[in-house]
Amino acid sequence: GAVxxxxxxxxxCKSGTSVKIECRSLDFQATTMFWYRxxxxxxxxxMATSNEGSKATYEQGVEKDKFLINHASLTLSxxxxxxxxxxxxxxxxxxTHWGPEAFFGQGTRxxxx
Amino acid sequence: GExxxxxxxxxSVQEGDSAVIKCTYSDSASNYFPWYKQxxxxxxxxxxxxxxNVGEKKDQRIxxxxxxxxxxxxxxxxxxxxxxxxVYFCAxxxxxxxxxxxxxxxxxxx
Numbered sequence: 271g272a273v274x275x276x277x278x279x280x281x282x283c284k285s286g287t288s289v290k291i292e293c294r295s296l297d298f299q300a301t302t303m304f305w306y307r308x309x310x311x312x313x314x315x316x317m318a319t320s321n322e323g324s325k326a327t328y329e330q331g332v333e334k335d336k337f338l339i340n341h342a343s344l345t346l347s348x349x350x351x352x353x354x355x356x357x358x359x360x361x362x363x364x365x366t367h368w369g370p371e372a373f374f375g376q377g378t379r380x381x382x383x
Numbered sequence: 384g385e386x387x388x389x390x391x392x393x394x395s396v397q398e399g400d401s402a403v404i405k406c407t408y409s410d411s412a413s414n415y416f417p418w419y420k421q422x423x424x425x426x427x428x429x430x431x432x433x434x435x436n437v438g439e440k441k442d443q444r445i446x447x448x449x450x451x452x453x454x455x456x457x458x459x460x461x462x463x464x465x466x467x468x469x470v471y472f473c474a475x476x477x478x479x480x481x482x483x484x485x486x487x488x489x490x491x492x493x
Binding site (some may be wrong): 276302304311312313314315316319361363365367370371372374375376377379 | 412413414417424425426427428429432434472476479480481483484485486
């Protein structure tokens, strides 16, 4: 069964609105959650690392005010895309790890119209 | 940071033949090398992994080799089947942070 549950799987939103994506760790407490973005026919690019109870660490070039990450509990991390624009349309994937092995969410297909 | 290169970008094989995908990495501190299969619209699925203290690992039709000195690792799929058609990603991990290769689209021809 799924170790990480990600919702929603698909979302369409209007330009200028905000969208929240949730990732829940089902089988263990996830102190760290990684957020990736994947454009069509491209690889996964790490956006940020969220740590429970502290501020997220963002990769170079990722706007922290646009991609708000909250990791308030050991089982839930959220990514909010604020003031979304069409260029934010992408596949967003979260993952956590148990030892070195990563467990991925099912992904969220975001389309901004 | 870590840089992972993956080749080829596309691979077409006849059913029953073998498929080989190669990756190189740049950071010698990376110590965990997973391979993922991704189907359209889904998250990556781990198919095999190898740690830096092991040179080779096999699981049925899938094998992975690692050369730490040369900083490269490879995925081998034998007796390919149509259901092996997918995008495959290699990755290198340091401190649980994954850096992915660009991906290989594998097509198995029936």
